[in-house]
Amino acid sequence: MDLKPTESELEIxxxxxxxxxxxxxxxxxxxxxxxxxxYTTTLKLMQIMHEKGLVERDTNAKTHLYKALITRGQAQQGALDKIISTVFKGSTSDLVIQALGQHRASKDEIDAIKDYLKQFESGE
Structure with a gap:
């Protein structure tokens, strides 16, 4: 899925x-x-999101209900791919170094990162 929501669409x-x-x-x-x-701006954005396939709309009731068709993980992956390719010129390590250098990670987060790297290295 190559859906890349805009910043406003991500807020919605x-x-x-x-x-x-x-x-x-x-x-x-x-x-x-x-x-x-x-309100009309929100309505228009949600209509566009429906056209793009980001949300589905249930029109059975008087009030239309919207449900996401893209998961948080899919949105994060798309945004991350875009950032890595445009801002970091494809360098994942530059992204990680920048993120850890700018935002203090907790001990638990550092431990989780280390565990992930161990799994990654062992091919799991």
């Missing part, structure tokens, strides 16, 4: 992933807590 997907399925009003009210955006 975050709400839908959290709630499972929701109406445009549900999404708009959640987004309005942190940003100034009109």
């Amino acid at each position: 997907l975050q709400v839908i992933w959290k709630k499972g399925q929701c109406s445009v009003r549900d999404v708009h009210e959640e987004l309005a807590k942190s940003k100034d955006s009109g």
